[in-house]
Amino acid sequence: MKKPLAYRMRPTNIDEVVGQQHLVGPNKIIRRMVEAHMLSSMILYGPPGTGKTSIASAISGSTNSAFRHLNAATDSKKDLQIVVEEAKFSGQVILLLDEIHRLDKPKQDFLLPHLESGLVILIGATTENPYISINPAIRSRSQIFEVKPLSIEDIIVALERALKDEKNGLGGLAIKLDENALLHFARSSMGDLRGSLNALELAALSTPGNEENEIHITLEIAEECLQRKALVHDKDGDAHYDVISAFQKSIRGSDVDAALHYLARLIEAGELIIICRRLMVCAYEDIGLGNPAAVSRAVTAVQAAEKLGLPEARIPLAHAVVDLALSPKSNSGIEAIDAALTDVRNGKSGEVPLHLKDSHYQGAKDLGRGIDYKFPHAFDNHWVQQQYLPDTIKKAQYYEPVITGKYESALAQQVRQLREKSMD
Structure with missing residues (x-):
């Protein structure tokens, strides 16, 4: 039986890996390991179809090492023993262990000494957070990389x-x-390359050719093979981005019904990753300090949606959209940091005041570092008048409150009082 396209297209060397440039790009950690022939065990964690197996396969191909693929949940200790015996014969084996968070103690105890010796290079793959789900003994012997x-x-x-x-x-x-x-094949898999490739192969093999044996794959065929409707049937995809833009602008504009409408269109197109990212941006950019509790609830809703996946993800997403759309709005945080960045980029910075400089090293006092620093907790109300900004911009004020909710009203009163006291 012919293997699926996604399987056949797995990379054979590190240069063929798609994406994950923070790990395999020039001068990045995994590429450095491969080029220096200094492999160490690692745990790759991230969503399905994002390249965990591909990276393991590429490492093997780039180093000419033997490569074996097992599953921690379904393969036995005996299967691991076979891999170890092969490693003893060949010198080293790269073992990709799927679902490593389900590795039981007997298998773990068997593997540990061989990881210590470097006989087996373990590449664990998991969709779970390894800091929570993987035994510390395995974690301590592996580097952890997010895919x-x-x-x-x-x-x-x-x-x-x-x-x-x-x-x-x-x-x-x-x-x-x-x-x-x-574009639809690329967008609708929600970052899962395996799903995109296999849907493309289904379309190619199930679509009859014309008189010239040409297989014409249209948007409608792509929709059927992916079982997801495209947002729009426009050639360049502009309307796709128009819906995303309208989604955030409807939340910003407090039109809860329009926001829910655009959310529904994005859900129907299977755009879970885009929805989650846009909600997070919107929460911090548009609601911000107007209602920090709503921002926190939006983050929690996004985390729940990512765990649940569609269609259940629509429930926490809808809660977040209603909450954010009807919440007080404030963009004072983004305005403040952008104002500060403008000064920095225009060269308005200056030297850190001497009393704020690091003084935790021998000879610092001789250089005048930190001598006149006043420790705020040693004063009434944990505040004392002293200069924090460089001399060249000591009067700069970046944060300007937007009074749209109780929280930022309190911040406005606080910052006004502190600035007045600083001028005394």
């Missing part, structure tokens, strides 16, 4: 590579893939 959801651009690169690859991909077929169909 992030792939961008739309990353997935398009992988899809186009599969369309051209005649050996492992679909390059032997005469495929005409409409641009809006390509």
Whole structure:
């Protein structure tokens, strides 16, 4: 039986890995390990289909090491023993262990000495947070790397590579893939490259060719193979971004019904990652200090949605959208940091005042560092008059409260009082 396209297109070396440039890009940690031939055990965690197995396969291919793939939940201790015996014979084996968070104690105890000796290079893969779900004994012997959801651009690169690859991909077929169909394959898998590749293969193999044996894959075929509707049938995808823009602007504008409408359109298109990211941005950018409790609730809702996945994710997402849309709004936080960044980028910084400089080293006092610093907790109300900004911008004021809720009203009163006292 022919293996799925996603399996066939797994990278054979580190240069073929799609995305994850924070790990495999030039001068990044995993590439450094490979190029220096100094591999160590690691745990890769992140959503399904984002490249954990691909990275393990690429490491193996780039180092010419033997590569074995087991599952911590379903494979036995005997299977691990076979891998270890092979390592003793060949010198070293890279073992990809899926669902490593389900590794039981007998298997773990068997593996540990072989990880210590470097005989087995363990690459554990999990969708769970390893700091919570993985035994400390394994964690302490491994480096932990987060594998992030792939961008739309990353997935398009992988899809186009599969369309051209005649050996492992679909390059032997005469495929005409409409641009809006390509975009839909890339967007609707929610960062899961495996899902995009396998949907593309289904479309290619189930669509009859025309008289010239050309297989024409349209947006409608892509929708059917993905079982997700596209937001719009526009060629360049502009309306896709229009819906995302309208979603945030409706929340910012306190139109709860419009916000729910655009949320529904994004949910129907399967855009969970985009919804979660946009909600987080909106919470901090538009609600901010107007209602910090709502911001925290939005973060919790996003975390729940990511855990649940669609369709259940619609429930916490709807709660967050209603909460944020009807909440007091404030953009004072983003305005404040942008004002400070403008000064820094324009060269308005200056030297840190001497009394604020680090004094935790021998000779600091001889340089006048930290001598006149006043420790606020030693004074009434834990405050004392002293200069914190550099001399060149000592009168700069970046934060300007927006009085739209009780919380920022209290902040406004506090900052006004402190600034008045500082001028005395």
